[in-house]
Amino acid sequence: MRTMKVTVLGATGTIGTLITARLREFGHEVIAASRTTGVDALTGRGLDEALAGADALVDALNIETMSTAKALEFFTTTAGNVSAAARRAGVGRLVCVSIAGAADPDVNKGYGYYRGKAVQEHAYRSSGLPVTVIHSTQWFELVPTILRRTTLGPVAVLPTMRMAPVAAASVARLVADEVARKPDGRTGHEVREVAIRGPEVATAAEVARRMLVVRGSLGGRDPKRILEAPLFGRAIASGGLIPEEGLVDEVTLEQWLAGTRPHAVRDAYDYVIVGAGMAAAKAIDGIRAEDQSGSIGVFGEDPSAPVYRPDLSKTLWKEDANLEESLMLSAAPGAAKAPGGNTELHLGTTVTSLTPDDRSLTLGGGQRVRYGKLLLATGAAPRLTGLEPGPRVLYYRTVDDYRRLREIARAGAHVAVVGGGYIGTEIAAVLTQNGVRVTFVVTSVPLLAHLFPESLAHTVTREFSDRGVELVVGRLAGGSARRKGVTVRLEDGTGIAADAAVVGVGVSPRTELARAAGLAVDDGILVDDHLRTNAHSIYAAGDVARYPDRLLGVRRVEHAAAAETMGTVAGRNMAGAHRPYRTSPFFWSDLFDFGYEAVGEVDTRHRTVEDWAVGEDGQPDHSTGVVYYVNQIGAVRGVLLWNVWESVKPARKLIERTGLEPVRDLDSLRGAIPFG
Incomplete structure (x- = not known):
């Protein structure tokens, strides 16, 4: 230039x-x-x-x-x-x-x-x-x-x-x-x-609400009350006073920040949901399928409304994507996705304790709220490292993380992505496709070797390299952030300077509230097949719930399908239904031109059987295929559908059938699920 x-x-x-x-x-x-x-x-x-x-x-x-x-x-x-x-x-x-x-x-x-x-x-x-x-x-x-x-x-x-x-x-x-x-x-x-x-x-x-959260003041001042004026633009244009009909009821600053206008927190609700993510949004649907009039109060620490989380690393990075379309609910009164009558979202609100014996919870401000039935949908929290989260260090779990990364990650920017797992590979791929220079820090290569058989892992690794992603093998030791950038430091002393860092090194279920209330906890909140905890009238769903999977045994799943399906069933059961949760959730991802769906235990600690399409040269074509994950007795425990679609149900049926009748000849699995 x-x-x-x-x-x-x-x-x-x-x-x-x-x-x-x-x-x-x-x-x-x-x-x-x-x-x-x-x-x-x-x-x-x-x-x-x-x-x-x-x-x-x-x-x-x-x-x-x-x-x-x-x-x-x-x-x-x-x-x-x-x-x-x-x-x-x-x-x-x-x-x-x-x-x-x-x-x-x-x-x-x-x-x-x-x-x-x-x-x-x-x-x-x-x-x-x-x-x-x-x-x-x-x-x-x-x-x-x-x-x-x-x-x-x-x-x-x-x-x-x-x-x-x-x-x-x-x-x-x-x-x-x-x-x-x-x-x-x-x-x-x-x-x-x-x-x-x-x-x-x-x-x-x-x-303005976001600015106040970040800066602590509005225009250098700290108001205590808020008036919203739909006709304020007319007043600005004329230089006159705000018309009377333009004023909305006054609320306190705390209520406005929490997005609860015009609803103050009630003393009691028929149903309370702690957590305001995907499971919570679907639980509302479940409750309303059984009870159209009962009062619902949703309390979430995140000030953002529930969003379809997979979009944060997929759809929202496409041209003309709109965050509003990815919201599952809107906190704005009157919005198309606002919850129905007698349902209130209290966002930016912390629940500090539960008292199961008298069916009550306590909010951060000290208010006590009683409930008839309670759902814990508190999700999972990212595992933090020596690199502290901030404006340019993102652990990428929230809408605000997306907004910040979207702002920084313009074409030509440089982002360090740390962690070679599910979210790390997705973010590294989607950033690269948006013209961002990516340095991808992973603990080992080939990529995703814990999920994919060696031949496929090498294919994926080559794709990342061919697309211009710089792969660096190392472990994160710490780093530092500046106003305009960040430095990632590895254990071997390597320093990587970038405009931002996205860290994805795993999550942990948010069980603190449940544990303090005396609920059974073991790598998640333990629930039965109706998603009930060991405490009367308390249910759990989503990332935080450890449940009995009818095909695979007791497990906890950190994927969108689990949050949606569990949330729906939990909501219906809270409202009086008696439905066992019988779904084995699947998950999916997009990595450049590759896309996949997976069911069950996709883990290379199992034996793998690969079934690939054949190229013109007679060699396996890793653009299309199915991988079966089989335990020692011959039961299929997981299925990877690589660019093979609409086959989740057959995969579940195969897992169920081989659980009852183990496979003796593993080669016989090839062709069990057609490529389409």
Whole structure:
């Protein structure tokens, strides 16, 4: 990339600071222009000096006021002054950081700030200069500005307008790319429009909630009460007061942060679910299949609503993926996926203790809640290492982990993935497919040798290497994180510097609450075939439950299908059904062009029988096949379906049949499940 001299207007603002730093990382000479450096685009003072000899100009100017009159005056004047000065200086490209919808009359007529940005864009398009206008789907400084101006004493008033928030760092990277772009030369001057959007759509209030969780304040203040105003945008545009009909009932800060508006925690519920993941979401469905009116209270520590967890490392990394579509429930009242009547989600809420004898639990704030039936769906927690979790060190279990990694892992970024198991291989593959440079730290090669027979493990390992994944054999010893990166340190002293690290070295069932309450615990909460614990009226489901599998014996399964099926059955039984849990869950994964489904004990400590398609050269073709895992007496304990689909049921039947009639001739298993 050629080095250039670039002037950044508004260089001391949030985005201007990041743009300046990003350009300097690429070796460009940057003139940081702002009022503090003596450059005032509103009066024109210092513009000619700041642009002298500049190859490119970036306009990252912003104002805190958003009234129509102020916005129009500011952007009309600054764009005119900047265009004239840029022409005089012979600037080769002008990059304007704008906002999506600015030029849409249906949008800007109602929002004064948008009208001002529309005037700015028009001035630059008409300037005769090569111009790039960058449309962020939602101007990232809009929410902080609103918060600064609307947090008054103990009360904050927040808009409920929908947006797709884009982090400033993402816009900065895009600006740096556009600065170095050469005009196409075909039209005298080139006008480009580039759109960038965030990974999801949310309301401004939801974005503000996340900011408050991270920063501890709104706009530098710490409110005690929250008012949400659907019509706040109209008030901003007119500069007047918020209309009466635009106000929503006031709630406390704690309730708002927990996502419980408009529901306060009740003293008692017919059904209580501790944990707000996949099992919890399906348990609600199970309860409602038997009881349409009973009260349900769901308490989850994670502030995010239940999400279909496999999407975090699969679907959500595809183009145009939308996080809302992966939510199993929404915490937003009135949303399409909001729970039905008499069901309340209390997110960001901790349960500190259970008292089975009087059917009650205690919340983090000290409130006592009684229940009729209780489900423990507390899931599993990642095993932590010497590398502490943080903004750039992710153990990748939550929606917030996904959001952070999605922001960091842009094309060209470098991510260290530690742990060669199920989640590590998925993340390493999906990041690579998204243009991210991946250093994959594993304890041994070939990859997944504990799951796959040697021939397949070598095939998968070659695929990772051929795709550009750097494989490093070693064990994690620790490391350190910085504001802009992380260093992973291995036991042999090797240090790996990257933009972020994803650590997946296993999980442990979250049994602390159950153990303290006197429930039977042994690598999970022990339940019977109806998913009941040894305590009256308490059930368990999902990653945390150790249950009697009708085909394979007592086991605990950490996969989505287990959470879904167990959650449903537990919910129905809590509401009066008497259904035994008879499912042997399966799991699946996608690794580049390979995909597989698996049932049972897929473990190479068993004997394996491989059945592969045959290639044109007469050799086994590892793109399609079935692997059978057989114990010492000849019972099939697991089946791997490698690019073979719709065969989970036959695999279960084979496990059941051979459990009763063991196989004597292992070769006879080949062909037992057709390839399709």
